[in-house]
Amino acid sequence: xxxxxxxxxxxxxxxxxxxxxxxxxxxxxxxxxxxxxxxxxxxxxxxxxxxxxxxxxxxxxxxxxxxxxxxxxxxxxxxxxxxxxxxxxxxxxxxxxxxxxxxxxxxxxxxxxxxxxxxxxxxxxxxxxxxxxxxxxxxxxxxxxxxxxxxxxxxxxxxxxxxxxxxxxxxxxxxxxxxxxxxxxxxxxxxxxxxxxxxxx
Amino acid sequence: xxxxxxxxxxxxxxxxxxxxxxxxxxxxxxxxxxxxxxxxxxxxxxxxxxxxxxxxxxxxxxxxxxxxxxxxxxxxxxxxxxxxxxxxxxxxxxxxxxxxxxxxxxxxxxxxxxxxxxxxxxxxxxxxxxxxxxxxxxxxxxxxxxxxxxxxxxxxxxxxxxxxxxxxxxxxxxxxxxxxxxxxxxxxxxxxxxxxxxxxx
Amino acid sequence: xxxxxxxxxxxxxxxxxxxxxxxxxxxxxxxxxxxxxxxxxxxxxxxxxxxxxxxxxxxxxxxxxxxxxxxxxxxxxxxxxxxxxxxxxxxxxxxxxxxxxxxxxxxxxxxxxxxxxxxxxxxxxxxxxxxxxxxxxxxxxxxxxxxxxxxxxxxxxxxxxxxxxxxxxxxxxxxxxxxxxxxxxxxxxxxxxxxxxxxxx
Amino acid sequence: xxxxxxxxxxxxxxxxxxxxxxxxxxxxxxxxxxxxxxxxxxxxxxxxxxxxxxxxxxxxxxxxxxxxxxxxxxxxxxxxxxxxxxxxxxxxxxxxxxxxxxxxxxxxxxxxxxxxxxxxxxxxxxxxxxxxxxxxxxxxxxxxxxxxxxxxxxxxxxxxxxxxxxxxxxxxxxxxxxxxxxxxxxxxxxxxxxxxxxxxx
DNA sequence: CATGAATGAGTATTCATTCAT
DNA sequence: CATGAATGAATACTCATTCAT
Numbered sequence: 001x002x003x004x005x006x007x008x009x010x011x012x013x014x015x016x017x018x019x020x021x022x023x024x025x026x027x028x029x030x031x032x033x034x035x036x037x038x039x040x041x042x043x044x045x046x047x048x049x050x051x052x053x054x055x056x057x058x059x060x061x062x063x064x065x066x067x068x069x070x071x072x073x074x075x076x077x078x079x080x081x082x083x084x085x086x087x088x089x090x091x092x093x094x095x096x097x098x099x100x101x102x103x104x105x106x107x108x109x110x111x112x113x114x115x116x117x118x119x120x121x122x123x124x125x126x127x128x129x130x131x132x133x134x135x136x137x138x139x140x141x142x143x144x145x146x147x148x149x150x151x152x153x154x155x156x157x158x159x160x161x162x163x164x165x166x167x168x169x170x171x172x173x174x175x176x177x178x179x180x181x182x183x184x185x186x187x188x189x190x191x192x193x194x195x196x197x198x199x200x201x
Numbered sequence: 202x203x204x205x206x207x208x209x210x211x212x213x214x215x216x217x218x219x220x221x222x223x224x225x226x227x228x229x230x231x232x233x234x235x236x237x238x239x240x241x242x243x244x245x246x247x248x249x250x251x252x253x254x255x256x257x258x259x260x261x262x263x264x265x266x267x268x269x270x271x272x273x274x275x276x277x278x279x280x281x282x283x284x285x286x287x288x289x290x291x292x293x294x295x296x297x298x299x300x301x302x303x304x305x306x307x308x309x310x311x312x313x314x315x316x317x318x319x320x321x322x323x324x325x326x327x328x329x330x331x332x333x334x335x336x337x338x339x340x341x342x343x344x345x346x347x348x349x350x351x352x353x354x355x356x357x358x359x360x361x362x363x364x365x366x367x368x369x370x371x372x373x374x375x376x377x378x379x380x381x382x383x384x385x386x387x388x389x390x391x392x393x394x395x396x397x398x399x400x401x402x
Numbered sequence: 403x404x405x406x407x408x409x410x411x412x413x414x415x416x417x418x419x420x421x422x423x424x425x426x427x428x429x430x431x432x433x434x435x436x437x438x439x440x441x442x443x444x445x446x447x448x449x450x451x452x453x454x455x456x457x458x459x460x461x462x463x464x465x466x467x468x469x470x471x472x473x474x475x476x477x478x479x480x481x482x483x484x485x486x487x488x489x490x491x492x493x494x495x496x497x498x499x500x501x502x503x504x505x506x507x508x509x510x511x512x513x514x515x516x517x518x519x520x521x522x523x524x525x526x527x528x529x530x531x532x533x534x535x536x537x538x539x540x541x542x543x544x545x546x547x548x549x550x551x552x553x554x555x556x557x558x559x560x561x562x563x564x565x566x567x568x569x570x571x572x573x574x575x576x577x578x579x580x581x582x583x584x585x586x587x588x589x590x591x592x593x594x595x596x597x598x599x600x601x602x603x
Numbered sequence: 604x605x606x607x608x609x610x611x612x613x614x615x616x617x618x619x620x621x622x623x624x625x626x627x628x629x630x631x632x633x634x635x636x637x638x639x640x641x642x643x644x645x646x647x648x649x650x651x652x653x654x655x656x657x658x659x660x661x662x663x664x665x666x667x668x669x670x671x672x673x674x675x676x677x678x679x680x681x682x683x684x685x686x687x688x689x690x691x692x693x694x695x696x697x698x699x700x701x702x703x704x705x706x707x708x709x710x711x712x713x714x715x716x717x718x719x720x721x722x723x724x725x726x727x728x729x730x731x732x733x734x735x736x737x738x739x740x741x742x743x744x745x746x747x748x749x750x751x752x753x754x755x756x757x758x759x760x761x762x763x764x765x766x767x768x769x770x771x772x773x774x775x776x777x778x779x780x781x782x783x784x785x786x787x788x789x790x791x792x793x794x795x796x797x798x799x800x801x802x803x804x
Numbered sequence: 805c806a807t808g809a810a811t812g813a814g815t816a817t818t819c820a821t822t823c824a825t
Numbered sequence: 826c827a828t829g830a831a832t833g834a835a836t837a838c839t840c841a842t843t844c845a846t
Binding site for chain 2 (some may be wrong): 814815816817818819824825
Binding site (some may be wrong): 534568574 | 772
C-alpha cells in the first residue's frame with residue numbers, strides 16, 4: 001500500500017502531540033502530588049491516551065520523569081544564553097538574569113518545586129547529575145565572565161554566592177509561598193548586593 | 202514460682218530504648234535511601250526489633266517520619282538559642298550561627314538532606330508546616346535582632362537575605378556534594394558579605 | 403504488525419465475565435467459610451484471576467461483599483414481585499410466596515446464611531440498611547395487600563407475624579440443619595396458620 | 604510461709620472478680636463491635652486487667668467467647684425452668700415464657716444480638732452445637748408438655764411454630780430496632796395465635 | 805499504532821499470643 | 826499471681842508493567 005509523505009508527516013505530528021500531552025500531564029501531576037503519589041494511570045487519563053501508548057513513547061514512569069526534567073533544565077539554560085547574547089551591557093545582563101530566574105519561578109511554581117525537590121532524592125540525582133553538572137558549569141562560565149567584566153575580585157566565588165542567594169530566595173518562596181514576598185526579596189538583592197557592589201557607571 | 206512484674210521505671214526505660222533504636226534506624230535509612238524506598242521491615246531489622254513493635258510506638262511509617270523530623274527541627278532550634286544566650290557580642294553571634302549552620306550540615310549531610318527534601322513534598326509539608334513556620338519565625342526574630350544591634354538599615358530583609366544565602370549554599374552542597382567546597386563558600390560569605398558590611402570594631 | 407484494539411463490546415464482555423467469576427467465587431467462599439476467614443487471595447484463585455484484577459472491579463473485600471448481598475436481595479425481591487404479577491388469586495399468591503421463600507433457602511442454604519448473618523453485624527448493616535429497609539417495605543406493601551384481599555382484620559400485623567414465622571423457621575433450619583425438617587414446618591405453617599384462618603373458598 | 608484459709612478465700616474471690624470483669628467487658632465489646640472487630644487489648648483494658656492475666660483465665664479470645672455464650676444460654680434455660688416450676692396453670696406458663704423471652708431481649712438487645720449472630724457463623728456453631736441442641740431439646744420438652752396439657756393436636760409441631768414466631772419476632776427487632784414495635788408484636792402474637800387457639804377457660 | 809484487561813511482586817499494617825520479669 | 830513489651834504470621838491492597846487483540 002502506498003504511503004504518501006503527507007500521511008507520514010501527519011503521523012509524526014500526532015506522535016508529537018501525544019508525547020507532549022503525556023509530558024504535560026505528568027509534569028502537572030508530579031508537581032502537584034509528588035512523583036511517588038502520581039500513578040501512570042492518572043497520567044494517561046489526564047493526557048487522554050491509553051496506558052499502553054505511554055509505554056510506546058517512554059520507557060516507564062521514571063524515564064518520563066527524567067525526560068521532563070531534562071527538558072526543563074535545557075529550557076532554562078537556553079533562556080540564559082539568549083539573555084547574554086541579546087544584551088551587551090554586563091550589569092544589565094546580570095539584572096536580566098536575576099529577573100529571569102525569578103520570573104521563571106513565579107510563572108510556574110509547581111514545575112520549579114518539582115525540579116527542586118528532585119535535587120534531594122539520591123536515586124534521582126544519580127541519573128540527572130551529569131546534566132545538572134553541565135548546566136551548572138555553563139551557568140558558572142557565563143556568569144563569572146560577567147562578573148569579570150564588572151571587575152569583581154573573585155568572579156567565580158562571586159558567581160557561586162549569587163547563585164546561592166538566588167537558590168535560597170527561591171527555596172524560601174517554594175516553602176513558604178504566599179508568606180514569602182519574592183518580588184521584594186529580588187529587589188532587595190539587586191539593591192543591597194548587586195548595585196551596592198557594582199554601581200551603574 | 203512468683204515473678205514480680207517489671208517496675209514502672211524498667212518499662213519506661215525499655216520503651217525509651219526501643220523507641221530510640223527505631224528512630225535511629227529509620228533516620229539512617231530514610232536519609233540514605235529516601236522515605237519511599239525504605240520499608241518498615243528494613244527499619245525494624247536494623248533497629249533490632251520486630252515489625253510489630255514499631256507499631257506499638259508509632260502510628261505507622263509516616264508518623265515515624267514526622268516524629269523524627271520534629272525532633273531534628275527542635276534540636277536545631279535549641280542549638281541556635283543556646284548560641285545567642287552564651288555569646289554576648291552580636292557579630293560573634295552571627296558568625297557562630299553561620300558556622301553552626303554549616304557544621305550542622307557538614308556533620309550529617311544525610312539527615313539534612315532528608316529534612317530539606319520534605320519541604321518540597323506537599324503531602325508532608327501540611328503536617329509539618331506549623332512547626333516549620335514557628336521555627337522560621339523564631340530564627341527570624343533572633344537573627345534580625347542581631348542585625349538591629351549591628352546597625353543594619355533593614356534588619357528583617359537582611360535576615361531574609363542571609364537565610365537565603367545559607368540555604369542556597371547548603372543546597373549547592375547537597376546537590377553537588379564533593380564538587381562543592383562548602384567550607385570555602387562559608388568563608389567567602391563571612392568575608393564578602395558579613396565582614397565587609399559589619400566590620401569588626 | 404497492525405493489531406487493532408479490542409472493540410468496546412469485547413471489552414465489556416471480558417469485564418462482565420471477570421466480574422461474575424469473582425462474585426461467584428466470593429459468594430461461595432464467604433458462605434462456606436465466613437467473610438472474615440476468606441482471604442482475597444482465595445477468592446482470586448478460585449475465580450481464576452489475579453488479586454489485582456479484583457481491585458479493578460471492586461473497591462476491596464468489603465465492597466465485594468456488599469455488591470454480592472445487594473444483588474441477592476434484588477434477586478429475591480424480583481422473584482416476589484413476579485409471583486404477585488403472575489398469580490391472580492391472593493391465597494395462591496400467599497402460598498407461592500411462602501413456598502418460594504422456603505425453596506430459596508433450601509436451594510442455597512449457604513447463600514442464605516451469609517445474607518442473614520450480615521443482619522447482625524453492626525458495621526455491615528450500616529451500608530446495607532437502606533436496601534434492607536426498602537426491601538422490607540416493599541415486601542410489607544405487597545404482602546399486606548394480599549392479606550387485605552383475604553379479609554384479614556389487621557393486614558399489616560398479619561404480615562409482620564407471617565414474616566416472623568418464616569424467619570423463625572428458616573433460623574431454626576440454619577442453626578440445626580439436618581435436625582430441622584424445613585419442609586414439614588412449612589406444611590404445618592400453611593395448614594395450621596394460613597388455611598385455618600383463610601380457608602379456600 | 605503459712606497461708607491461712609482466709610487468704611485463700613480472698614484470692615479465690617479476686618480471681619472470680621477478675622474473671623467476671625473480663626467476661627463482662629468482652630460481652631459488651633463483642634456485642635457492640637462484633638467478635639472480629641474486638642481486640643484482646645480492648646477487652647483487657649476495659650476489664651482493667653492486663654492482657655497476660657486474661658490468658659491465665661481463658662485459653663484465648665475464642666474460648667472467652669464460648670464461655671460467655673454458654674453462660675448466657677444456661678441463664679436463659681434456668682429462667683424458663685423456673686417459670687415452669689413456679690406457675691401451675693399451663694396457659695399462664697406459656698404467656699409467661701413468651702413475656703420472659705421478649706423481656707430478655709428488650710433488657711439486653713446487645714447480648715441477644717451477639718448470640719443470634721453466632722448462629723450463622725459455621726465455625727462457631729460447631730463448638731456450640733451440642734449446647735444449643737441440649738437447650739433446644741429441653742425447651743422443646745417443656746413447651747410441648749405445656750401444649751399437650753392445653754390439648755393441642757400436635758404439641759411438638761406447635762412448639763416448633765411458636766419457637767419460630769418468637770425467633771422471627773426477635774429477629775425483626777434485632778435488625779430493625781426502633782422501627783420494630785416489639786411489644787406490640789408480642790401482644791399480637793398472644794392475642795392472634797395463643798388466645799385464639801387456647802382460650803382462657 | 806492504540807487499547808485497557810490482566811498481572812503479581814512488593815508493602816504496610818494488625819493483633820492474638822508469648823514470656824521475661 | 827500479674828504485667829505489658831515484644832513477636833511474627835497473616836493479609837489487604839497498590840500500581841508499574843505487559844500483552845493479546
